Amino acid sequence: MSEILLTDFEKKVLQELEKVPLGRVTTYQNLANKVGKPKAARAVGNALNKNPWAPRVPCHRVVKSDGGIGGYVFGVEKKIALLKKEGVAVRDERVINFEKIVF
DNA sequence: CTATTGACGACAT
DNA sequence: CATGTCGCCAATA
Numbered sequence: 001m002s003e004i005l006l007t008d009f010e011k012k013v014l015q016e017l018e019k020v021p022l023g024r025v026t027t028y029q030n031l032a033n034k035v036g037k038p039k040a041a042r043a044v045g046n047a048l049n050k051n052p053w054a055p056r057v058p059c060h061r062v063v064k065s066d067g068g069i070g071g072y073v074f075g076v077e078k079k080i081a082l083l084k085k086e087g088v089a090v091r092d093e094r095v096i097n098f099e100k101i102v103f
Numbered sequence: 104c105t106a107t108t109g110a111c112g113a114c115a116t
Numbered sequence: 117c118a119t120g121t122c123g124c125c126a127a128t129a
Contacts, residue, residue, distance in 0.1 A: 009126065028111055032125085043126040045110040050127080064111065071110030079110095 009035065010047040017048070020061050023087040024102045025095060029065040041065070049073065061086075063101070069093040 006014070012035040020026050028041040037043070048059045051073070060079045064070045069090065072079035080090045089096040 007127080032111085037125070039112085039123085040125045041111040042109070042124065043111090046108090046126065047110095049110055051110095059110085062110075066112080068111090073110080076110090 005052070006050070009037075009040075009043065010050060012036075013044050013047040014051060014053070014057050017057050017059060017062065020058055020102055022058075024100050025061045025063050025083065025088055026102045027063055027065045028070065030101075030103060031062065045070065061088075063095050067095045067098060069095065 004011070013031055016031050016034045017026070028044045029038065032038055032041040032044045035044070048062060049071075051057055051059050054073055060072055060082045062070060069076055069080060069083075076093060080093065083090050083095070087097075088100050095101070
């Protein structure tokens, strides 16, 4: 049963997130900007939290604009582990490879 | 419609 | 650099 229980805003966010290639990370602010609402970074985070396709969409590649790890439905620790595995350097819940961020 | 909440951001201290 | 305060937006009760 596949029905859309998501709003346009959430759909846009998830669609943009799907475009993020492996080994790279994006920011909530950047996603918000892509959906046409550069000030809705907070709402973007909420959208990911409701994300029904957690593993399908790379929600673990989203970090805060200042390099913070942010959050993760399965636990921040899990998110960090995944990022490191994909080639993103992280240290104390903080992304180091800022160059790896997709703008 | 109003109030509350939340994976955020920028700025002040 | 860490913490606190305000602002901004969308979803939900």
